[in-house]
Amino acid sequence: MTADQIIFLLCAALILGSALLVVTTRKLIHAALWLVVALFGVAILYAILQAGFLAVVQVVVYIGAIAILFIFAVMLTRREMLDKGAQTRSNWWLPALLGLAILTGLVFLIIRQPAFGRTAAQIPVGVDTLRNLGNALVSPDAFVLPFELASVLLLAALVGAVYIASGNKK
Amino acid sequence: MTILNDPINFIAGWMRSLLTGWGLPNGLTTVIIYFIGITVLIVFAMVLDILLVWVERKVVARFQDRLGPNRIGPFGLIQPFADIIKLIIKEDITPAGADKLLYNLGPVLAIASVIILWAILPLSAKIFGVDLNVAVLYLVAAGALGTLSIIVGGWASNNKYALLGAFRMVANMISYEIPMVVVLLIPTILADTMSVQGITQAQSGMWFAILSPLALIIFIISAIAELGRSPFDLNEAESEIVAGFHIEYTGMKFGLFYAGELLHAFTFGGFLAVLFFGGYGGFFGLENTGFFSWLNNPFVQVVVFLTKAMFGYWVIMWIKYSMPRIRIDHMLAFNWKFLTPLALVVLVNTAVLSKVLLGLPNWGYVLGMFFSNIVIGYIAVEILRAYGRNQRKAEATLSSQRSQSQEQAL
Numbered sequence: 098m099t100a101d102q103i104i105f106l107l108c109a110a111l112i113l114g115s116a117l118l119v120v121t122t123r124k125l126i127h128a129a130l131w132l133v134v135a136l137f138g139v140a141i142l143y144a145i146l147q148a149g150f151l152a153v154v155q156v157v158v159y160i161g162a163i164a165i166l167f168i169f170a171v172m173l174t175r176r177e178m179l180d181k182g183a184q185t186r187s188n189w190w191l192p193a194l195l196g197l198a199i200l201t202g203l204v205f206l207i208i209r210q211p212a213f214g215r216t217a218a219q220i221p222v223g224v225d226t227l228r229n230l231g232n233a234l235v236s237p238d239a240f241v242l243p244f245e246l247a248s249v250l251l252l253a254a255l256v257g258a259v260y261i262a263s264g265n266k267k
Numbered sequence: 268m269t270i271l272n273d274p275i276n277f278i279a280g281w282m283r284s285l286l287t288g289w290g291l292p293n294g295l296t297t298v299i300i301y302f303i304g305i306t307v308l309i310v311f312a313m314v315l316d317i318l319l320v321w322v323e324r325k326v327v328a329r330f331q332d333r334l335g336p337n338r339i340g341p342f343g344l345i346q347p348f349a350d351i352i353k354l355i356i357k358e359d360i361t362p363a364g365a366d367k368l369l370y371n372l373g374p375v376l377a378i379a380s381v382i383i384l385w386a387i388l389p390l391s392a393k394i395f396g397v398d399l400n401v402a403v404l405y406l407v408a409a410g411a412l413g414t415l416s417i418i419v420g421g422w423a424s425n426n427k428y429a430l431l432g433a434f435r436m437v438a439n440m441i442s443y444e445i446p447m448v449v450v451l452l453i454p455t456i457l458a459d460t461m462s463v464q465g466i467t468q469a470q471s472g473m474w475f476a477i478l479s480p481l482a483l484i485i486f487i488i489s490a491i492a493e494l495g496r497s498p499f500d501l502n503e504a505e506s507e508i509v510a511g512f513h514i515e516y517t518g519m520k521f522g523l524f525y526a527g528e529l530l531h532a533f534t535f536g537g538f539l540a541v542l543f544f545g546g547y548g549g550f551f552g553l554e555n556t557g558f559f560s561w562l563n564n565p566f567v568q569v570v571v572f573l574t575k576a577m578f579g580y581w582v583i584m585w586i587k588y589s590m591p592r593i594r595i596d597h598m599l600a601f602n603w604k605f606l607t608p609l610a611l612v613v614l615v616n617t618a619v620l621s622k623v624l625l626g627l628p629n630w631g632y633v634l635g636m637f638f639s640n641i642v643i644g645y646i647a648v649e650i651l652r653a654y655g656r657n658q659r660k661a662e663a664t665l666s667s668q669r670s671q672s673q674e675q676a677l
Contacts, residue, residue, distance in 0.1 A: 133415065156408035164415075169434075
């Protein structure tokens with residue numbers, strides 16, 4: 098087993114374990130913090146795959162913005178947000194069965210892929226993946242249209258949020 | 268390759284031959300050498316941190332016309348060690364109702380979020396942790412972890428003042444992150460790369476502080492806001508919420524928050540040097556002439572870098588001890604209505620001009636960049652002045668109306 102594989106297995110265990118704790122822990126703020134751990138694990142996965150840009154953006158966007166807003170919202174609620182009731186419903190076995198079926202199907206599909214079991218090719222020295230990504234995002238024969246459309250969509254959301262927050266000034 | 272030209276790689280190569288000579292496999296050798304390298308870097312940062320306590324106390328004393336620590340050791344140099352012993356032997360109190368795990372995690376995260384920044388700090392052309400091609404974004408990502416430490420510590424203390432401090436930190440951080448990210452794009456555009464080594468080398472001819480002085484000023488302001496130092500230290504405003512997020516922490520846990528803040532300020536001084544003052548280089552081409560070629564020595568570069576970083580740290584301290592704390596609504600209004608639009612204007616200006624002036628000779632490029640920044644800064648100050656004048660006029664008419672109505676009532 099290479100060092101990469103050991104790191105990957107540890108990281109996958111971390112993601113799965115903390116993701117499980119997000120939905121099972123009873124304290125709301127602990128759930129939010131376990132979510133941070135899970136998202137951080139995903140960032141490590143990107144770093145292993147030599148996608149440094151995605152890893153850093155994962156931390157900036159998901160931990161720096163979204164998770165901190167989650168925690169902020171949770172902190173504004175009562176301190177002891179403990180749900181005393183049962184954590185499962187009586188028909189819990191049905192979604193569990195469905196989930197298991199989907200997992201089996203996905204594993205079956207992935208195993209049949211020709212790329213399964215191969216190690217990732219090393220990016221040759223001198224190739225700047227970040228520069229290639231940036232060029233692809235703004236070049237007309239690549240992704241400039243979806244990229245610009247997404248920014249227009251985000252701007253519309255921003256303007257809408259400002260309008261709603263400013264209230265009805267009649 | 269000798270120990271004078273490339274010390275880190277020389278020692279690493281020597282250790283590699285030593286360890287493989289002992290019969291260790293190649294992969295394990297790499298892991299051990301990286302581990303030792305990381306430990307040495309962290310120890311360097313932490314030892315520097317101990318001295319920063321002395322520097323901070325001495326400098327604040329000079330600003331306030333005092334002497335500062337001067338009893339223990341020459342110039343009071345042993346004072347920080349006395350402080351550490353005192354902090355360690357103090358009683359460690361965990362408040363009742365605190366969330367134990369998170370309460371202890373807060374200070375650890377606070378210092379960790381600073382130390383991970385040292386991974387990308389280029390001490391010299393040959394001595395650095397790692398040369399990421401997304402280093403500028405990494406700086407922003409590490410800031411997010413710093414905020415998380417304050418939120419976690421403030422919430423887990425089970426104290427109203429601590430929670431208020433944490434809330435204020437979130438408001439502060441979320442707003443000042445925006446001008447900071449925008450302004451970080453300006454060195455990126457000027458250097459055509461996000462790697463800190465690339466940004467340093469792009470400034471060997473001309474500092475970005477001269478190409479874009481406005482970006483420098485906006486970066487200093489938003490860096491101070493992210494550090495949570497005065498005038499933006501609302502998260503620990505001692506006159507309103509006692510000590511803010513670290514009110515419940517005692518002994519060395521408080522010490523970790525304090526040490527983390529000092530090291531964070533120094534690290535931002537280092538980034539100020541890297542992004543705007545040429546980092547370890549930036550001698551305007553002087554280092555390529557024969558006589559001054561010793562400036563390229565890694566040890567000289569480390570000294571140059573630390574001197575520039577100390578200057579940035581000194582500027583941050585200077586602002587901290589000269590400015591009163593500002594009110595939270597003023598802070599947010601200043602950020603959203605002034606700093607963010609200004610940062611966006613400077614960014615667009617830099618992006619356009621760096622392409623328009625591309626054909627000009629070097630002096631034309633530099634002058635064009637510099638004067639465009641001066642013009643934008645002048646217009647911004649004029650707009651502020653007109654706004655302030657209108658506000659004062661409105662207040663004056665309001666108060667005169669009020670006094671008139673009082674006279675009529677009498």
